[in-house]
Each structure stands twice: as structure tokens, then as C-alpha cells.
Amino acid sequence: MSRRFLLLVALAALFMAAILLLDGDGLPRQLSLGLVTACFVFLFTRLSGVEGRQVLTACIVATIGEVVLSLGWGLYSYHHATIPFYVPPGHGLFYALAAATAAQPAIRKHEQRIVRGVMVIGSLIAIFGLITMRDTWGFLWWVGAFALMLRSRNQRMLAACFVYTILLEWAGTANGNWLWTAAVPGLGLHSANPPAGVGILYILLDLIVMAIATVELTTIIPWKTTSSYRSAE
Numbered sequence: 001m002s003r004r005f006l007l008l009v010a011l012a013a014l015f016m017a018a019i020l021l022l023d024g025d026g027l028p029r030q031l032s033l034g035l036v037t038a039c040f041v042f043l044f045t046r047l048s049g050v051e052g053r054q055v056l057t058a059c060i061v062a063t064i065g066e067v068v069l070s071l072g073w074g075l076y077s078y079h080h081a082t083i084p085f086y087v088p089p090g091h092g093l094f095y096a097l098a099a100a101t102a103a104q105p106a107i108r109k110h111e112q113r114i115v116r117g118v119m120v121i122g123s124l125i126a127i128f129g130l131i132t133m134r135d136t137w138g139f140l141w142w143v144g145a146f147a148l149m150l151r152s153r154n155q156r157m158l159a160a161c162f163v164y165t166i167l168l169e170w171a172g173t174a175n176g177n178w179l180w181t182a183a184v185p186g187l188g189l190h191s192a193n194p195p196a197g198v199g200i201l202y203i204l205l206d207l208i209v210m211a212i213a214t215v216e217l218t219t220i221i222p223w224k225t226t227s228s229y230r231s232a233e
Contacts, residue, residue, distance in 0.1 A: 002104070004047065004048075005048070005100060005101075005104055008044060008047060008048055008100065009097065009101075011044075012040075012044060012093060012097055015037075015040055016090070016093070016168065016171075017171065019033055019036075019037060019086050019090070020171060020172055020175050020177050021175065023079075023080050023084060023086070023175075023177050024080050025080050025081075030080070030081050030084055030085045030086075031085055033084065033085060033086040034084070034085025034086050034088075034089065035085075036086075037085075037086040037089040037090055037093070038089040040089075040093070041055065041059075041089045041090075041092045041093045041096065044093060044096055044097075045092075045096050048096055048099075048100040049100070049103075050095075050096040050099045050100055051099075051213070053213075054095070054099070054209050054210075054212075054213050055092040055095055055096050056092065057209050057212055057213070058091055058092045058095035058096075058205060058206075058209045059088045059089055059091055059092040061205055061208050061209060061212075062088065062091030062092075062095075062205050063083075063087075063088045063091070065201065065205065066083050066087060066088070067083070069201075070083065071083070073185055073186075074181060074185045075180065075181060075184065075185070075191075076178055076179060076180045076181060077178065077179055077181075078177065078178045079176055079177055079178060079179065080177070084177075091202075091205065094161070094164055094165065094168065094202060095161075095202075095205065095206060095209060097160070097164050098157050098158075098160045098161035098164060098202070098206060099157060099206075101156075101157070101160035101164075102154065102156045102157035102160055107156050107160070108156065111155060111156045114156060114159055115149065115155045115156060115159045118149070118159040118162055118163060119146060119149065119150075119159075122142055122145065122146065122162060122166075122196075122197075122199070123142070123146070125142075125166070125196050126138060126139045126142035126143075126196040126197055127139070128196075129192050129195075129196040130196070133190075133192040134190045134192075135190065135191060135192035135195060135196050136189045136190050136191070137184050137187075137189045137190065137191035137192075137195050138191060138192050138194070138195030138196030138197045138198065139196060139197065140189070140197065141195055141196070141197025141198060141199075141200045142196050142197030142199075142200070143197070144197065144200050145158075145162060145197050145199050145200035145203055148200070148203050148204070148207065149162070149203070152207070154206070154207075154210065157206060158203050158206060158207075161199065161202045161203055161206050162199035162202070162203060163199075164202075165198060165199040165201070165202040166194075166198065166199055169194035169198050170194065172194075173193050173194050179193060180192070180193040180194050180195060180198075
């Protein structure tokens, strides 16, 4: 893997850790964190070579998902704001991270081993959560995530997405930045904080963005049927 990529991943990890620790009440703080995150995502996108329009699309689609899942359905809630201003660009950062990871030659070379490893570890996490925390919702989400990864032609990107997501969720919930409801509204299924299969949300985000990119490309070049995302290919 390139040194630039490793440096970018390290910087992204440090940046997100700092954002979670600095998260707090008040409009000035939230505006500042949102602006700084947007700037970081812009720089990360430029330096990583990820398609900027797809990162922007990820931000838009994910924000719609935030409104539906958090404000509408009530699956989770944030501690310091209804939807913190750093969250929308943060979604773009995680899309860019997964895409940049999938483009690395080392990841491409060992794709099958990496994907199988993620599937095995994800299954163990889901089973452990189901047995010890009655995480039925998380287990069902993992089954969905497993199926999507198994059938996707972009397995390495979805596997990377799941790994980054679960690490973020563990950090954010442990620090108290957000909280997943213990009982899924309308279904009554028990959920852990976070659910074991929460990565399915980012997997769906990635698939939606790639589908939109494919539609955009075929509109411009009708005979082109592959994703327009240059780094993942």
C-alpha cells in the first residue's frame, strides 16, 4: 500500500477521534466542527484521488438517511445536536476511505482473503452480540450485510466500509456522541449499542452512490456499463 494512503488513513483516524472528543453543545461549536470536517473531507478527496462528485453524493444520500433513521424512525439519537454538523461531511469521508482502500494494489491482490476474513469476524461479532446482549436487530442487519457483500462485484470496498464503520460506531457510542435505542421502534426487536451489523447502512450507502455514478456515466457514454468511480476500479 502506498505511503500516501497509509498517511491519509492515519490522519483520518486522528481527525475523527478529535472531532468525537471535541463534540459538544452550542451552535458555534457545531458550526466550527462542521466547517473543519468539510474542509478535511475536501482535502482528503483531492489527495486520495476519489471522485469528488461521488463523495458529495454520499453526503447528500447519507444526510437523507440520517433524517429518516434518526429523526423519523428513532433508531438512534445524538447527544449534542439533532444532527451534528460534522456528520454529513463525515459520511463523505467514510465513503472516500472505503473507496481509497479498495483501490490499493495490496487490497486488490488479497481481496478474497480480506473479504473472507471480514465475513468471519463480522459473523463472530454478530453471534457474540446475539448471545451476550440479545442483539437481534444487529444480527439481522449483519445477515443483510453478509448477503450484500457476498453478491457484490465490489466486495473489497464493502468489506473496507464495514470495518471502518464498526470502528467508528464503537468509538462514537463509547464516547457518548450518539446512542442506539434498545428496542427498535415499531418492531420491538432488541438492539445493542451499536448493533453488530450497523455496517449495513454504509454498505447500502456505497451501493447507492455507485449505482448513481453508473447511471450518470451511462447517460454520458451509453455503452459504458461499469462504475464511474475510477479509484475502486
